[in-house]
Amino acid sequence: MKLKSLRLALFAATAIASAAVFAQAPIVIKFSHVVTTDTPKGKGAERFKELAEKATKGRVKVELYPNSTLYKDKEELEALQLGAVQMLAPSLAKFGPLGIKEFEAFDLPYMFPDKSVLYRVTEGAVGKDLFKKLESKGITGLAYWDNGFKVMTSNKPLRMPTDFKGQKLRIQSSKVLDAQMRALGANPQVMAFSEVYQALQTGVVDGGENTTSNVYTQKMHEVQSHLTVSNHGYIGYAVIVNKKFWDGLPGDIRGQLETAMKDATKYTNAIAQQENDQALEAIRKAGKTTIYVLNDKEKAEWRKALLPVRKEMESRIGKEVIAAVEKETATLGYK
Ligand code: LMR
Numbered sequence: 001m002k003l004k005s006l007r008l009a010l011f012a013a014t015a016i017a018s019a020a021v022f023a024q025a026p027i028v029i030k031f032s033h034v035v036t037t038d039t040p041k042g043k044g045a046e047r048f049k050e051l052a053e054k055a056t057k058g059r060v061k062v063e064l065y066p067n068s069t070l071y072k073d074k075e076e077l078e079a080l081q082l083g084a085v086q087m088l089a090p091s092l093a094k095f096g097p098l099g100i101k102e103f104e105a106f107d108l109p110y111m112f113p114d115k116s117v118l119y120r121v122t123e124g125a126v127g128k129d130l131f132k133k134l135e136s137k138g139i140t141g142l143a144y145w146d147n148g149f150k151v152m153t154s155n156k157p158l159r160m161p162t163d164f165k166g167q168k169l170r171i172q173s174s175k176v177l178d179a180q181m182r183a184l185g186a187n188p189q190v191m192a193f194s195e196v197y198q199a200l201q202t203g204v205v206d207g208g209e210n211t212t213s214n215v216y217t218q219k220m221h222e223v224q225s226h227l228t229v230s231n232h233g234y235i236g237y238a239v240i241v242n243k244k245f246w247d248g249l250p251g252d253i254r255g256q257l258e259t260a261m262k263d264a265t266k267y268t269n270a271i272a273q274q275e276n277d278q279a280l281e282a283i284r285k286a287g288k289t290t291i292y293v294l295n296d297k298e299k300a301e302w303r304k305a306l307l308p309v310r311k312e313m314e315s316r317i318g319k320e321v322i323a324a325v326e327k328e329t330a331t332l333g334y335k
Contacts (some may be wrong), residue, residue, distance in 0.1 A: 003088075023280055027253065028060040029241075031087040032070040032079065034193045036217040040147050040275045041089055041237055042066050044268030051260035056253055067255040068194035074173065074236040081138050086245045089145055089237040093172040098269060100133045105321045107176035108313065109183075109232050109306035111326075113334040115146065115273070120232065120328045126321060130238075140246045142258070143239040143265040146209045149231035150229045151280075156205030157290070161185065161305040168195050170208035177209075180233065193218075200224060211235050216279035221289045229280070232302060239265070270277040 031049070035041050049062035071079050073094055079085045095103035104333075105111065112118045121127060122144035131141030152158045154167060166182035171177040171188045181188035189205050194215075199205045201223045208220070208291075214235070215221055239261065246254065285290055294302065314322060 006087045014093070020260055027056075027249065028083040029060060029087050029088075030063045030065065030070070031062055032065040032085045033089050034073060034076070035066065035070045035214060037066050038217050039063075039213045040218075040268050040272040043271060044145050044264050045089065047284055048260055048264035051263050052065070052257050055256040055260050059253060059301065060257065068192070069322060072192040072194050074192065080240065080242050083242050083245060085115055085242075087190075087241050089213045089239045091147070091172060091235050091261070093174040093177060093235070095238070096174050096176075098137055100130070100137070101175075101316050102130055102133065102318050102321045103175050103327055104213070104313070105317050106174040106234055106236065107174045107180070108171075108310050108317075108322070109180050110303060111235050111330060112149075112194070113234050113332075117329050117332055117334065118146070118236070119269075119324070121325050124324075126324045134238075134240065135243060138243050140243045141238050141240050142261050145237040145239055145265060146269045147213065147235040147237065148272055148276040150209045150220055150233045150235060151212055151215065152207065152209050152228045152230050152232070152324075153215060153220060153289070155225045156206075156225045157292060158207070158228045158230075159292060160292065160301055167207060168205045176309065176313050177233075180306060183305055183309050183312075193300070196220065196225065209233065211276050211284060212279040213275045214281050219287055221283040224289055226271070227283065227291050229291065230299075230302060232306060274333060281290050 028106070031045055033041055033045060037043065037046060045064050045066065049064055052060050052062050070085065073090070074097065076085070076090060077094070077098055080088050092103050092106040127144060134141050134247065154169070156163065158164060158167070159183050164186040167186045168189055169181050169186045170191045171181060173190045178188045178190070190200055191205065196208060197218050197220055200220055201206070207224060210220070217229070221227065249257070259323050280291070284291055
């Protein structure tokens, strides 16, 4: 009898001890992305980590994997769906291959005359609808993070559409970006972000398009002699999580993480423009790249060459999404 109760006491003590260990083990969120920590997205991810760990008093640990250290572009989304990582922030251009082509509306040339139109779209019905479409893919959308408008880079000046003839230019995996480059007479090449620098350096591609913060932090300007400030298109992100993981979190934790994400989003969107402006200045100072800002006549030529892409891609992306964006543009007084 004595031995039995001793065994029972021992069993109970072990159970309590392992429950305590279990309760203390933090919930780990692996957050993978492809840019450096010194970019709007990289800084946003760091801010989210800081806020999330503080709000949950360490019950959640956010592990950051920047600069493609864990996964490259395409692998990222697969890893999230499999649950190998819990959080990502891929650019909106990378959702087409997932079967949600409406995201490619964000890639259309000259779709957003400025950030105010963009925010109305991401924070309005279109933004919500796109997140709803992610659910069937096992993904929950949490926020839209800004980066900025794109520049073109190459080893020759790209001022008029005729300058693009025969240029091999790297694009993200978006059919709209493919159509955009073809409309300019260029030869688009889909390539993972982490491979761009080397491809530029070795001449596998002649150039590409990106935001200045991405160009600078990947050192692309060191192997590109010309940069054109064209603002012809946009790069932004959807911060997404594995739906099963997210739904399985204790309600209080999920709430704290949602608040942390809201604050991290405000921060990221507030710094995005200045990060890109500073990057352009840093590229100028580095002295290896000639920076050219399109004049009005050149801008008009670019628009003439690129606007037909909207019509061309309408059946792929969906008339409704394009119309919804155009409505916001018109509401704000743009033509
Ligand atoms: C690119 O692949 O050029 C960008 O989407 C990278 C990024 O995440 O900003």
